[in-house]
Amino acid sequence: MSAAPDPAASSAPPSLARRLLHDRLGLVVLVTLVVVVLAAVLAPLLASYDPGQGGLLDALAGPGGDHLLGTDGVGRDVLARLLFGSRISLLGAALAVVVAVVIGGVSGLVAGYVGGWFDGLGTWGASILMALPGMIVLLAARSVVGPSTWWAMAIFGVILSASVFRLVRGTVQAVRGELYVDAARVAGLSDLRIIFRHVLRVVRAPVIIQVASIASVAITIQAGLEFLGLGDPTVPTWGGMLNDGFKKIYQEPLLVLWPSLMIALVCLALTLVANSLRDALENSASTQPKAPPMDAAARAATVAAAAATAAAADGGTPILRVEGLRIGYGVPGGVSEVVRGVDLEVRAGEVLGLIGESGSGKTQTVFAIMRLLPVGGGIVGGHVLWHGEDLARFSDARMTGLRGRRIAYIPQEPMSNLDPSFTIGHQLVEPMRHHLGLSRKAAHTRALELLARVGIPDPPRTMKAYPHEVSGGMAQRVLIAGAISCEPELLIADEPTTALDVTVQAEILEILRSLQQDLHMGVVLVTHDFGVVADVADRVAVMQEGVVVETGDVREVFRAPQHPYTRQLFDAILTEEDIRPAYALAGAVEEGPR
Amino acid sequence: MLRFLARRVASGLAMLVAISTVAYLLIYLAGTDIARNLLGQNASEEAVAARAAELGLDRPLLERFIDWVSGAVRGDLGTSWFSGAPVTDLVTSRLGVTLSLVVLSTLLVAVIATVVGVLAAVRRGWVDRVLQVVSLVGAAIPNYLVALLLVTILAIQLQWFEPTGYVRPEVSLSGWAMSITLPVVALIISAIAAVAQQVRGSMIDGLRQDYVRTLRSRGLPEWRVIYLHVLRNAAGPALSVLALLFVGLLGGAVVIEQVFAIPGLGSLSVSTTTQGDVPVIMGVVVVVAIIVLIVNLAIDLLQGWLNPKARLS
Numbered sequence: 039m040s041a042a043p044d045p046a047a048s049s050a051p052p053s054l055a056r057r058l059l060h061d062r063l064g065l066v067v068l069v070t071l072v073v074v075v076l077a078a079v080l081a082p083l084l085a086s087y088d089p090g091q092g093g094l095l096d097a098l099a100g101p102g103g104d105h106l107l108g109t110d111g112v113g114r115d116v117l118a119r120l121l122f123g124s125r126i127s128l129l130g131a132a133l134a135v136v137v138a139v140v141i142g143g144v145s146g147l148v149a150g151y152v153g154g155w156f157d158g159l160g161t162w163g164a165s166i167l168m169a170l171p172g173m174i175v176l177l178a179a180r181s182v183v184g185p186s187t188w189w190a191m192a193i194f195g196v197i198l199s200a201s202v203f204r205l206v207r208g209t210v211q212a213v214r215g216e217l218y219v220d221a222a223r224v225a226g227l228s229d230l231r232i233i234f235r236h237v238l239r240v241v242r243a244p245v246i247i248q249v250a251s252i253a254s255v256a257i258t259i260q261a262g263l264e265f266l267g268l269g270d271p272t273v274p275t276w277g278g279m280l281n282d283g284f285k286k287i288y289q290e291p292l293l294v295l296w297p298s299l300m301i302a303l304v305c306l307a308l309t310l311v312a313n314s315l316r317d318a319l320e321n322s323a324s325t326q327p328k329a330p331p332m333d334a335a336a337r338a339a340t341v342a343a344a345a346a347t348a349a350a351a352d353g354g355t356p357i358l359r360v361e362g363l364r365i366g367y368g369v370p371g372g373v374s375e376v377v378r379g380v381d382l383e384v385r386a387g388e389v390l391g392l393i394g395e396s397g398s399g400k401t402q403t404v405f406a407i408m409r410l411l412p413v414g415g416g417i418v419g420g421h422v423l424w425h426g427e428d429l430a431r432f433s434d435a436r437m438t439g440l441r442g443r444r445i446a447y448i449p450q451e452p453m454s455n456l457d458p459s460f461t462i463g464h465q466l467v468e469p470m471r472h473h474l475g476l477s478r479k480a481a482h483t484r485a486l487e488l489l490a491r492v493g494i495p496d497p498p499r500t501m502k503a504y505p506h507e508v509s510g511g512m513a514q515r516v517l518i519a520g521a522i523s524c525e526p527e528l529l530i531a532d533e534p535t536t537a538l539d540v541t542v543q544a545e546i547l548e549i550l551r552s553l554q555q556d557l558h559m560g561v562v563l564v565t566h567d568f569g570v571v572a573d574v575a576d577r578v579a580v581m582q583e584g585v586v587v588e589t590g591d592v593r594e595v596f597r598a599p600q601h602p603y604t605r606q607l608f609d610a611i612l613t614e615e616d617i618r619p620a621y622a623l624a625g626a627v628e629e630g631p632r
Numbered sequence: 633m634l635r636f637l638a639r640r641v642a643s644g645l646a647m648l649v650a651i652s653t654v655a656y657l658l659i660y661l662a663g664t665d666i667a668r669n670l671l672g673q674n675a676s677e678e679a680v681a682a683r684a685a686e687l688g689l690d691r692p693l694l695e696r697f698i699d700w701v702s703g704a705v706r707g708d709l710g711t712s713w714f715s716g717a718p719v720t721d722l723v724t725s726r727l728g729v730t731l732s733l734v735v736l737s738t739l740l741v742a743v744i745a746t747v748v749g750v751l752a753a754v755r756r757g758w759v760d761r762v763l764q765v766v767s768l769v770g771a772a773i774p775n776y777l778v779a780l781l782l783v784t785i786l787a788i789q790l791q792w793f794e795p796t797g798y799v800r801p802e803v804s805l806s807g808w809a810m811s812i813t814l815p816v817v818a819l820i821i822s823a824i825a826a827v828a829q830q831v832r833g834s835m836i837d838g839l840r841q842d843y844v845r846t847l848r849s850r851g852l853p854e855w856r857v858i859y860l861h862v863l864r865n866a867a868g869p870a871l872s873v874l875a876l877l878f879v880g881l882l883g884g885a886v887v888i889e890q891v892f893a894i895p896g897l898g899s900l901s902v903s904t905t906t907q908g909d910v911p912v913i914m915g916v917v918v919v920v921a922i923i924v925l926i927v928n929l930a931i932d933l934l935q936g937w938l939n940p941k942a943r944l945s
Contacts, residue, residue: 166650168876169924170917171883174901178913181905182659251771258774262887265776266902284780284891291784298777309772410845434854442851449849454842459864459939469850504940520850 064314067307074304078124087115089122089274100292107296110279111286116296119274124300126275127257130191134256135249137195142202143245149203150210151233160203167200172259180263185270190263191256198252205248206241213240243319250312254305261301276301355426357527357560358384358407362420365402365411365584373418377402378584380420382562384528389554389561391575391592393568393607399584400564401450404530407562408447409437443473446526448550450533452513456505462516463501466523473524488519492549511542518549525557532564547573568607572596580604633936640932644925651921652704656697659910666713666908687713700914709915714907719915722900727919729798730889730896734881737816741823741881742874746863748824749831749870753839754858760832767829770822775884779818779891786814796893815892819884823877830873834866841865868939875931879924 077084091114101108107116149157175197176190183189213219213236222232263269264277271278276297283293365377377399384390392400405411407422409429422429424445429437441447449455457465466485470476476484482501489497492515505513514534521529531550535543551574554561563575571578571592578595580588580603588601599605667684675683684690688699700710709719752760787795793814799807838844839862847857886898893899897916904912 166647166654169647169879169928170651170921171879171886171924173883173886174917174920177886177901177905178655178659178917181908181910181913254772262774262776266887266890268902268905280780287784287788291788294780294784298780302773302777305774306769306772309768313768405845408849410848412840438848438851438853440851441849445849447846447849449842449846451842455846457843457847457861457865458941460861465847468856469852472853472856473851506941517846520846524851 061314061318063310064318067310067314070303070307071311074124074300074307075128077121078128081118081121081125085115085118085121087118089114089118090272100290108290108292110282110293111289114274116279116293119279120276120296120300123274123276123279123297124304126187126273127260127277127301127304130187130260131253131256133188134191134195134198134260135253137192138198138202138252139245139249140199141196142199143206143241145199146203146206147210147233147237147241150207151214151229151237153211157207160207164200164203167197172197173262176259176263177268180268185268187260187264187270187273187275191260194256194259198255201252202245202248205244209241209244210237213237243315247312247315247319250308250315254308254312257301257305257308261297356383356385356423357425358382358562359423359426360403360407360420361423363403363406363417363422364419365399365406365415366418367415375418376415376584377406380579380581380584380586381589382579382586384560384562386527386560387554387558388577389563389575391571391578392562392564392581393566393571393578394581395566395607397583398581400566400581401532403581404447404532404562404564407530408441408445410441410447439473442469442526443524444526445528445530446521446524448514448517448521448529448531448534451537452510452517453505453537455517456513458505460504461501462503462505462508466501466516466520469520470523484523485519488523489516491553492516492519493545494519511538511546514538514542514546515549518546518553522553522557522559526559528560528562529554530562530564533566534563535570536566550574580607636936637933640929644929648918648921648925652701652918653697655917656700656914657693659914660693660696666910670713704918709918710911712904712909712912714904714909719911722912723897723915723919726895726897726900729894730882730885730898731923732801733812733815733819733889733894733896734878734885736812737819737823737881737885738874738878740816741820741827741877744820745824745827746831746870749828749866750835750858750863752828752832753835763825763828763832766821767825770825773822775818775822776887776891778821779815779888782814782818783891796891798892798894811892812894815885815888815894818888818891819881823881826877827870827873831866831870834869835862838862838866864938868935871931871935871938875928878927882920882924 107120109115110119145156145160149160172194176194179190179193183193219232219236222236227235261275261277261280264275265280265284267281269275269278269281279297280294280301283290283295283297286293360380360382363377363380364375366373366375380399380403382390382392382403392403394400402411402415405415406417407429409432411417417430424432424440429440432440456462463482463485466488467478467481470481470484471478474481485501486497489500494500494512494515500508500512500516508516514537518534521531534550535546538546547570550561550563553559554574561574563570565571575592577590578588578592579586580595580601582603588595588599588604595604596608599608667680667687667689671679671683681690688696703710707720709723711718712722715722748759748763752763783795787793793810797811799811801808835858839858841862844857844862847861848854852861885896886901888894889896889898890902897920901913901916904916
């Protein structure tokens, strides 16, 4: 007999099975399932009584003595009924699983691979099957086909096939889009061979996981039907025992306990197997990395030094000063440093270009300045001084008050940086009301002015639009408007033009420059493009592999780059310039609200 | 938004038609020998045939189906073969009890699961660990076993609750509350865990989004970022799970009602199933389908309101 749990164990891909065996809980659970299946197979040998035979004289005997688990209301041996009952329960669940996997698997494969009308029909059919509670359908079926476990489980298998269909269809659709499947098709492999060689391999693991959960649901619903008294009273079943026991719950509560334990045990084991398989498959360590702490001695030393330098600084005190900044991420067994010593300075009204290739730590540096490093990241050394005060020592509330009001941020990728669920107007108005205490109406008026200021042609319409309704260039203007809405002293712009078309890039830079002059803001402009630096920056800091390698006045650095890496970056502009016209032609479309 | 609504209503109606047709044909095609059952084994062939004709069973299936449909659209779902009572009355008299149970459970699930899911996502720690264990165990253990456990311990052993029986709210509000406490608890534990798990996952995903960093960079207080922005975006997937769970809760209520002897749709369908009272069963199927479709529609609308992009698809 191949009961539900077996396919999960035997046909799993070897690596998955091996990983499951390494998981101690998974192993315990698998052994439990095997024991239950063996007990069902060997029921005639293990039981010392006939599960159907009893005498009223023996009724409701307690556990122990002749009957290990006692007898039920009509004197039948509880252990024998449990053992024989497991046969029906497991075989019934297996039937439901087979029906569900065959129907759902085949139709899902066709729907996902071929698509077309069959896909539409299948999807519709699946949603119909999922619209009705399985229990209600089974009750209706019971009125027609009678109390047969097999009929009930076969029908339930059809209902469950909807979930298999959805899973297989989704997985197949995903694989179909993969390049290697396309390549196989181009190479002339037949659809059938592609399905067997590539598609089934990917579908297998998720289906096995699904089988384990389906089996658990089937056992639950089967026992539920029998518990309602709708099962076949002539065969021993777990649900039937529940029903018998429940009637005698005042005389002998233990009668309910045994079948409950069996149902709970098997269902829990199946669910745990599914869970362990899923974990093994996804290889998901769900533990969250902890931000590494700053070394205390280093901290004390640097703060003292900072106070000294801040006091010593002359006339043009920088609004922002970054000293020896080191940023690390907690990784298994230590800390990985992505920024390893950055010194920066920004004065009021001054534009600092922070340049370097991707991965050089520019973005991490600006996140650290705003104290917005992702989970797991932290400042491990050095510090960020805001008007001479260490930002790391600010309370969360004080930091929140600073962000948006005095330090503002423009992100790189405009579309993903607007909340998709709120109108653009809402996202502009919210911070102004919060920071400036404006009324709804005043904030709205100001938002319209800001949108006009950043060159949006129809501000009232844009206010009402959702982010997905505007183009990337428009979204970036909105983000700029949002950043300057509270007239900050320092603006941090993280590659504000990288994600945009070339023509739009120039406009955005122009807007940034004029806003910077109007509001006399200090700006940190992160970029990997020396052209941008040359356009707008007063000073430049060149970053490589987490370290600032060169800092200075833009003109001086351009005239006489000291560091070899800086010279390398200069060479890169030339090549980039050569490529640009081609991109400009292809890319300079789609501007303005769609 | 109006077109979105019209499309959803149309697809709901199409589904209802499909479900009723398939259910009717399957149930009646199988055709049990109901006239014989009603009259007993000793009745003469003529009497049985006469009774069958009286019930309309001698007419072609398609004709009967058309009759049934024309009645159903006017709210007449036929008459019970056994009691002769109108099916519509039988079903609606039981519907209120089941709906109050299931709707109350759904609301409780929505509220509690949101709180637990958000806490688990934001705080992690023990809330998260408890949620992980409960959702695993809750997904596995059938809710009728939870109900049996609650009855045995809280009602029979400790006698804090009446083990069975239902008090109508119009008789005594507090009595009603007491009588549905255990059934509701049994129904919602696993559902809360499932929805909370979804909320947690979407919140954790949401908190990683770029726009969250940008919102924080605007100096919005953390509670606004979490409860207004991230939660609103996380609500969509959670609502989808809730819609599925509503169907599950309806099915679960059938069994739970039996445990607590609550006179709802569940007990009606169990008794009529045993008898083979097909018109009543058909009525239950149709009414349950209508309820599920209405709830799905409501959840779709809520989705459309929460997520402007959903209105397009």
